[in-house]
Amino acid sequence: MIVERDHCLITHKRTARRRRVCDSCGDYRETIKPGDVYLEHTAFPGHDSGMAGYRHGGGRPVRAAECSDCATRYGRAALLTATEPLPA
């Protein structure tokens, strides 16, 4: 479900089906567990956040997963509890 959209960044709220590494935790810990709600950010070429790995994406979109702790720390807690997708 898309919960935030910028011209070069889309954020989905997802429920994990398997363990995942959180790209925001920074040390490749699998802090996202099955059943957890997490955010998936997709950055498109032109996005200037310096999102990890973007420069090596070869001009393709780059995805990053973010656990609920990191999303809360960075002020995105409201996206984790969103119940309605953004209008198209």
Ligand SMILES: [Zn+2]
């Ligand atoms: Zn994290």
